[in-house]
Amino acid sequence: MAVVRTEGLVKTYGATRALDDITLTFPDGGFFGLLGPSGSGKTTLLRAIAGFVIPDSGRVFIDDAPVENVPVEAREIGMVFQNYALFPNMTVAGNVGFGLEVRKVPAAERKRRVAEVLDLVQLGELGDRKPHELSGGQRQRVAMARAIVTRPRVLLLDEPLSALDKSLRVEMQIELKRIQREVGITTIFVTHDQEEALTLSDQIGILRDGRLVRHGPPREVYDNPRDPFTAQFLGEANLFSGTPEPGGLRLADGTLIPGAPTATIAVRAEDLRITLDEPAAPIRLRARLRQRIFAGAMGTCVLDWRGNPLKAIGRDQDFAGLPAQGDVWLSWDSADMIPLSEG
Numbered sequence: 001m002a003v004v005r006t007e008g009l010v011k012t013y014g015a016t017r018a019l020d021d022i023t024l025t026f027p028d029g030g031f032f033g034l035l036g037p038s039g040s041g042k043t044t045l046l047r048a049i050a051g052f053v054i055p056d057s058g059r060v061f062i063d064d065a066p067v068e069n070v071p072v073e074a075r076e077i078g079m080v081f082q083n084y085a086l087f088p089n090m091t092v093a094g095n096v097g098f099g100l101e102v103r104k105v106p107a108a109e110r111k112r113r114v115a116e117v118l119d120l121v122q123l124g125e126l127g128d129r130k131p132h133e134l135s136g137g138q139r140q141r142v143a144m145a146r147a148i149v150t151r152p153r154v155l156l157l158d159e160p161l162s163a164l165d166k167s168l169r170v171e172m173q174i175e176l177k178r179i180q181r182e183v184g185i186t187t188i189f190v191t192h193d194q195e196e197a198l199t200l201s202d203q204i205g206i207l208r209d210g211r212l213v214r215h216g217p218p219r220e221v222y223d224n225p226r227d228p229f230t231a232q233f234l235g236e237a238n239l240f241s242g243t244p245e246p247g248g249l250r251l252a253d254g255t256l257i258p259g260a261p262t263a264t265i266a267v268r269a270e271d272l273r274i275t276l277d278e279p280a281a282p283i284r285l286r287a288r289l290r291q292r293i294f295a296g297a298m299g300t301c302v303l304d305w306r307g308n309p310l311k312a313i314g315r316d317q318d319f320a321g322l323p324a325q326g327d328v329w330l331s332w333d334s335a336d337m338i339p340l341s342e343g
């Protein structure tokens, strides 16, 4: 296990700043979820930690030791990438044991360690199969086993589940978390799936255009996103901006939002109430319901408020009695307003 730390990492490709001054600590034994839109620098950051990318400036430390002079293979890092390739002609056990063979681990110990790690990923019976005889989820487990069999200090996972279909992905998320807990290895996990990051991580970091916008425990970042990008990236947030007055926030259409703490606020889609009749709530807006989308347990209402799209999420009974579309009232509790900085 190890603490990984980056200090002022910068990497440019021509005019693109793939990493723009990234200073971040990945705690010992923790599960750190890195997320951000495509092209935000997630893969570049992992590759810089692994040693495949040489930063223009800044440093990487593993347990307080700088690693710039440590080659990739000596950094003791295990990796699973999105397009991990297993050796097609080797058995599962052969694939998993390959890294140990390269490291000249004696055959008897190799066999023992391969068996141990195959048990851990619940493939104990399948060591003799070839990759083409496995399902997608099973191949994924082989890739995990291969990454951890060498007992690396750090595990880097770059969107390892994105090739799997939804139900398998959810199953593998639970597996991944279990394996990481059992091995206790410092893990940095890249995903563009916010739900996946929130589910798995002890800490998350959000990248945008090579910059670290925000990091912290998932719940803390979700409850207090602080900036509009984070608010809208994690979950569904409705933003309102206006001019602060002694009585509240004056929106462009003249509506006063009493108690609004800042010039820009966010209200989570799950915190918006929709009613046909004017509510008694002190915070209320007239809006137009554009569409109701049924999606199983939870449904979505797409709304329009003076040309701004809004979204409400709730159970079917929350939206009972509403028309398919038409004028409605929106309201929310003042406790559900999230203060945001400008942006």
Ligand SMILES: Nc1ncnc2c1ncn2[C@@H]1O[C@H](COP(=O)(O)OP(=O)(O)O)[C@@H](O)[C@H]1O
Residues within 6 Å of the ligand: 013, 016, 017, 018, 036, 037, 038, 039, 040, 041, 042, 043, 044, 045
């Ligand atoms: N080898 C490279 N050559 C040129 N540009 C690159 C290279 N690697 C990454 N980039 C650019 O750096 C930015 C960040 O890329 P990447 O780290 O792959 O993002 P992410 O993994 O978040 O999708 C993107 O604009 C990408 O086009």
Ligand SMILES: [Mg+2]
Residues within 6 Å of the ligand: 042, 043, 044
């Ligand atoms: Mg990537």
